[in-house]
Amino acid sequence: MSFSHLGLSEKVLAAVAATGYTTPTPIQEQAIPHVLARRDVLGIAQTGTGKTAAFVLPMLTMLEKGRARARMPRTLILEPTRELAAQVKENFDKYGAGQKLNVALLIGGVSFGDQDSKLTRGVDVLIATPGRLLDHTERGGLLLTGVELLVIDEADRMLDMGFIPDIERICKLVPFTRQTLFFTATMPPEIRRITETFLHNPEKVEVSRPATTATGVSQFQVSVGREPHEKRETLRRLLRDAKDLQNAIIFCNRKREVALLYKSLQKHGFSVGALHGDMDQSARTAALDQFRKGEIPLLVASDVAARGLDIPAVSHIFNFDVPHHADDYVHRIGRTGRAGRTGTAISIVTPLDFKSIAAIEKLIGQTIPRADGGAPSGESRAAPPSGESRPAREREGSREGSREGSREHSRGGRKPRREREPRRSGGDRNSPPQPQVAAFTPPSAPPASRAPSIGRTPAPQPSQESSEPADHSHLPAFLLRPVRARI
DNA sequence: AAAAAAG
Numbered sequence: 284m285s286f287s288h289l290g291l292s293e294k295v296l297a298a299v300a301a302t303g304y305t306t307p308t309p310i311q312e313q314a315i316p317h318v319l320a321r322r323d324v325l326g327i328a329q330t331g332t333g334k335t336a337a338f339v340l341p342m343l344t345m346l347e348k349g350r351a352r353a354r355m356p357r358t359l360i361l362e363p364t365r366e367l368a369a370q371v372k373e374n375f376d377k378y379g380a381g382q383k384l385n386v387a388l389l390i391g392g393v394s395f396g397d398q399d400s401k402l403t404r405g406v407d408v409l410i411a412t413p414g415r416l417l418d419h420t421e422r423g424g425l426l427l428t429g430v431e432l433l434v435i436d437e438a439d440r441m442l443d444m445g446f447i448p449d450i451e452r453i454c455k456l457v458p459f460t461r462q463t464l465f466f467t468a469t470m471p472p473e474i475r476r477i478t479e480t481f482l483h484n485p486e487k488v489e490v491s492r493p494a495t496t497a498t499g500v501s502q503f504q505v506s507v508g509r510e511p512h513e514k515r516e517t518l519r520r521l522l523r524d525a526k527d528l529q530n531a532i533i534f535c536n537r538k539r540e541v542a543l544l545y546k547s548l549q550k551h552g553f554s555v556g557a558l559h560g561d562m563d564q565s566a567r568t569a570a571l572d573q574f575r576k577g578e579i580p581l582l583v584a585s586d587v588a589a590r591g592l593d594i595p596a597v598s599h600i601f602n603f604d605v606p607h608h609a610d611d612y613v614h615r616i617g618r619t620g621r622a623g624r625t626g627t628a629i630s631i632v633t634p635l636d637f638k639s640i641a642a643i644e645k646l647i648g649q650t651i652p653r654a655d656g657g658a659p660s661g662e663s664r665a666a667p668p669s670g671e672s673r674p675a676r677e678r679e680g681s682r683e684g685s686r687e688g689s690r691e692h693s694r695g696g697r698k699p700r701r702e703r704e705p706r707r708s709g710g711d712r713n714s715p716p717q718p719q720v721a722a723f724t725p726p727s728a729p730p731a732s733r734a735p736s737i738g739r740t741p742a743p744q745p746s747q748e749s750s751e752p753a754d755h756s757h758l759p760a761f762l763l764r765p766v767r768a769r770i
Numbered sequence: 771a772a773a774a775a776a777g
Binding site: 363364365390391392412413414415417418440441443444445446449536537538559560585586587589606607608611 | 771772773774775776777
């Protein structure tokens with residue numbers, strides 16, 4: 284199976300080849316020919332399935348002919364969040380490098396004027412979030428009557444976010460005869476209804492979605508009391524003890540909590556970024572960039588980061604707060620274990636969260652093993668602590684690429700288990716000497732007094748005190764904030 | 771109960 288017989292242009296094939304991809308994903312293989320045949324497509328797929336390229340590549344092929352007129356974009360892509368919009372833009376930049384295509388990003392939080400002047404010059408591809416797009420159309424700087432192809436991405440999420448009325452308005456502004464590509468991860472009744480009005484005789488393309496959680500993701504829960512500081516202490520300990528932790532997204536339910544936890548982790552010396560919707564767009568972009576590049580290993584985030592964001596190599600997800608919606612849990616932990624990799628997802632659970640956890644377990648059809656000792660409900664303690672994710676590691680065999688290969692293996696302390704030193708050095712070869720390590724030694728301990736948690740792990744945990752004051756001594760170097768403060 | 775998106 285290769286890209287070459289899907290009907291893509293030479294230029295696009297060359298661009299794909301240049302990125303190193305050789306085999307289309309199922310959604311790409313199924314959708315691309317239909318898109319090129321100018322059919323409407325109903326795509327049921329989540330991010331991580333290669334969905335974005337499934338529309339970007341054929342669009343690039345189709346756009347090779349013709350050119351844009353002022354204020355009249357030829358194609359329009361709607362995304363629920365600014366970050367997703369930016370991510371799609373990057374795809375056009377990557378695959379469309381050889382084409383002199385005008386691609387514009389219309390999102391909130393950034394200069395309106397720049398966007399307007401770009402529209403004036405004419406754009407082939409407009410990628411937008413609904414609010415800012417409507418802002419432009421209402422001010423008259425944008426005409427959608429020339430749109431030949433409309434992409435509605437992450438439709439179910441737009442529904443959750445209350446965007447559907449906006450989408451309906453936008454759909455009235457584009458020609459009835461346009462081609463429409465509609466992507467959604469799920470098919471709730473409301474979404475089914477709008478597909479009937481937005482799409483004309485669509486080709487349905489469905490890829491087996493990991494309806495719940497990817498198989499390569501080891502999930503655990505850790506019980507704590509309800510005091511905020513207990514959760515923070517527990518998180519720090521989990522971060523210190525996690526095995527194979529390369530980077531992690533730490534989800535909170537509220538923006539305020541994101542800000543708070545971010546500050547707390549910073550105070551404790553962690554190299555951490557934050558991401559939520561009340562931050563400046565520039566700060567959002569910067570945080571995400573740094574996290575993607577590996578400059579910052581930890582990202583505290585609201586659910587703005589829960590869906591769709593494509594960060595291929597997230598090793599750990601922490602739910603600092605258990606999401607109240609089971610769906611959100613699935614989306615959050617979907618940020619790890621991507622592209623066949625393995626990952627670990629750990630939820631910090633207070634007594635207030637039992638109902639949510641029950642709902643989550645029901646949805647995903649499995650129980651989430653406890654990584655801690657005392658199960659308040661008087662249950663087992665089963666699982667290995669935190670990042671152990673033993674099954675994942677064994678399955679894995681060898682780590683992907685050498686990229687950051689050095690970081691893992693850092694665990695110390697615990698049982699030696701399977702020497703892998705030889706491979707380690709191999710893996711390090713290409714990476715810069717990484718400070719690191721010795722780190723994950725079972726640090727001078729979890730607040731042993733603190734009941735819950737991982738405290739009782741196989742490893743003998745010296746019971747000392749971890750007094751709130753920053754105790755960096757046991758942090759893996761890469762988790763540490765550089766001395767010279769960055770901002 | 772909260773997040774996101776327009777200001």
